[in-house]
Amino acid sequence: MSVFPTAGSRTSVPLQNQRLLTQLHADQTTIQSYYDQLSTGQRIQRIGEDPAAASRAISLQSSIRYGEQLVRNADETTAFYASADQALSVIDDALIESRGAAVQAASNVLPxxxxxxxAIGIRQAMEQIVSAGNTTFRDHQTLSGILQTGPSxxxxxxxxxxxxxxxxxxxxASGNVTVQTTVALQSALGNSEPLVHGEPLDTTLTEATRLIDTRGGQGIRPGPLRISDGTSWQEVDLSTTATIGDVKDVLESMDLNGRSLSVTIQNDSLRIEYQDGLAGTLAISDPPGSSTAADLNIENKDGFDPPPLISGKLTPQVTAGTTLDQLNGGAGIDVSAGIQIQQGNETFTIDLSDAETVGDVIIAINRSGADVRAVVDQTNGRIDIEALRAGVDYSIGENGGTAATALGIRSATAETTLDSLGHERGILNLTDAPELTIIRPDGTELELEFEGLETVQDVLDAINDHPDNQDVRRVTASLNSVGNGIELVAPPDANPLTVRQAEASSAGNRLGLIPEGENEAVGFTQSGTAVFVGSDYALREPGGAIDSLLRLEQAVRDGDTYEIGRLQEQVDDALKQAVTSRARVGIWTQNIEIMRNNASDQVVSLNEQLSNTIDTDFADVIANMNASQTALQATMQLIGQTSQLSLLNYL
Structure with missing residues (x-):
């Protein structure tokens, strides 16, 4: 509080009045400031009153708002977790009931x-799971995709x-910590599992290969590098390059004391040498702050290695933009014939005649009408195909060419093991009779014993190399050129091609040559050739809890105890997966509660600091205001006294 002293010497009346009015105004302003502090609870009303404290307060208020938002995020996330836990609880209960039903149905004496x-109970359990899978919370799917608008x-x-x-x-949830708020249905139920994990597509390096797609996806960071012919260093800037071809062009444009470079793009590396083919020093290194030469695997800092310099493997990654000509080690693949997808009783033929890139293939498959989803697995350099419809069998095969094989997505190949046939039942080897007999049109019988055979290719070789099958009437065995399965072809004769299995054998059934429940099948004549076309021996199931329950329902009705036992194991696995997902949600809930409490405690601490910075000290303000009011009263009394003075007071 400022107080202006009363002048003790003679002063003019206007000056004296001005000093007193100034004191009066200062007292009133001070009192008003104290009133503002008492009414607002804050000692700072404007930044100019205390800039340092105001700056601290603004920073604290920002941190408080951030912390309060973290608390709100945690509360929202906890609510989502509670919804997910409830849905997973329904799934767990339904799977437990289904498992008990499977155990009961495994008896072969039930009426x-x-x-x-x-079966009806299993169907109801499946419907409960479907309902739980479609659970929504605040207009978002709890388990089936946060962006899904309708039932999944x-x-x-x-x-x-x-x-x-x-x-x-x-x-x-906290600082730089991001937490997941919903559960993916695949982790809870195992649905939409890949039908086919494709084979690696073996792509090669080309001029069009992007730098970010090299080194297995780690990419090359373009920047400057230094090159020397042994006399002086030159720095070249590669920061604007985007592809391997760009790097090649920039390096070949250099002039090293009259000598140019030649860059050859090999399957998985770069070859750098002088264009004239002569020897000499060729040193390459990174300037400080750059790693381009190291990323390109062409470092030769001291020039000890003579040209040509061969880079280490650059490992180009398979992406949607990878051209089909880059695949198969650079030899390219032919997919013009297209592929077939068998989904239950439906067949979808996919035209790939216009496909030029892996992305074109992905789009064609996803738009085929089949209930599948094709994706590029960039990590493993392959195509994965997921099944979207539970309760049907899938098959991915050829359409008269080799497209499915070339793309690595054929579901039944010659490398399929015999032990995996029939849902892992395999083929029982007999000791007293051949497992399979092929009767040629001319009546010659080819008896096949499966002892020592491990794959479908071994079976094909056993037929083609059979000692009694080496004449002009021979039967040729191969994989079907359309769809999947085994195809037998022979010159025509009086009888059709016939395949027969021993009474105790299942070889023909497992290989798709003989229908289930029968021991013999015959072929037909087509265009003057005896032909026998088998069915797919390795049908794929979508997998997941829902698919297992749909199949279990049918197996119970059929009384197929083996199938019930197999599916019971799948239900057990699904239950473990669902329980694990629920346990994960429980752990997430605990973690988010801890983070919420930490954020809440931090908000309390920040509010305390903010209070110490800008809040009013009421006791101090009241005391100061009383003093200011006393000073104001004194000033007003002095003004009153001085205003009564006249000339007579000075005579």
Whole structure:
């Protein structure tokens, strides 16, 4: 509080009045400031009153708002977790009931009405899972994709179609920590599993290969590098390059004391030498702050290695933009014939005649109408195909060419093991009779014993190399050129091609040559050739809890105890997966509660600091205001006294 002294010497009346009015105004302003502090609870009303404290307060207020938002995020996330836990609880209970039903149905002495009752119970459990899978919370799918607008699981004609996504919600919970707010349905139910994990496509380096797609996806960081011919260093800037071809062009444009460089792009590396082909020093290094030469694997700092310099493997990554000509080690692949996808009783033929890149193939498959989703697995350099419809079998085969094989996505190949046939049942080897007999049109019988055979290719070789099958009437065995399965071809004669299995054998059934429940099948004549076309011996199941329950329901009705046992194991696995997902949600809930409490405690601490910085000290303000009021009263009294003075007071 400022107080102006009363002048003790003679002063003019105007000056004296001005000093007193100034004191009066200062007292009133001070009192008003104290009133403002008392009414607002803050000692700072404007930044100019205390700039340092105001700056601290602004920073603290920003941190408080951030912390309060973290608390709100944690509360929202906890609510999502509670919804997910409830949905997973329903799934767990349904799977437990289904497992018990499978154990009960494994008995082969149940009457049909009891089997039907058990099957209906399994169907109800499946419907409960579908309902739980479609659970929403605040207009978002709890398990089926955070961006999904409608039901993700749609029951249709004894099957269930997955139309959702695997997208999960995320939110910031603490500092730079981002947490997942929803559960992907695949992790909870195992649905939409890949039907086929494709074979590596073996791509090569080309001028069009992007730098970011090299080194297995780690990429090359373009920047400057230094090159020397042994006399002086030159720095070349590669920061604007985007492809291997750009790097080649820039390096070949250099002039090293009259000598030019030649860059050859090999399958997986670069070859750098002088264009004249002569010897000499060729040193390459990175300037400080750059790693381009190291990323390109062409460092030769001291020039000890003579040209040509061969870079280390650059490992180009398979992406949607990879051209088909780059695949197969640079030899390219021919996919013009297209592929076939068998989905239950439906066949989808996919035209790939216009495909030029891996992305074109992916788009063609995804737009084929088949309930599949093709994706590029960049990590492993392959195409994966996921099944979206539970309750049907899938098959991916050829359409008269080799496209499916070349793309690595044929579901039944010659490398399929015999032990994996029939859902891992395999083929029982007999000791007293051949497992399979092929009767040629001319009546010659080719007896096949499967002892020592491990793959379908071994079976094909056993037929083609059979000692009694080496004449002009020989039977040729190969994989079907359309779809999947084994095809037998022979010159025509009086009888058709016939395949027969021993009474105790299942070789023909497992290989798709003989229908289930039968021991013999015959072929037909086509265009003057005896032909026998087998069916797919390695049908693929979509997998997941829903698919297992749909199949279990049918197996219970059929009384197929082996199939019930197999599917019971799948239900057990699905239950473990669902329980694990629920446990994961529980752990997430605990973690988010800890982070929420930390954020809440931090907000309390920040509010305390803010209070110490800008809040009013009421006791101090009241004391100062009383003093200011006393000073104001004194000033007003002095003004009153001085205003009564006249000339007579000075005589």
């Amino acid at each position: 049909d009405d009891e089997r039907e009752a058990i 699981l749609v029951a249709e004609a004894g099957t269930v179609l997955f139309t959702g996504t695997q997208a999960t919600g995320q939110t910031k």
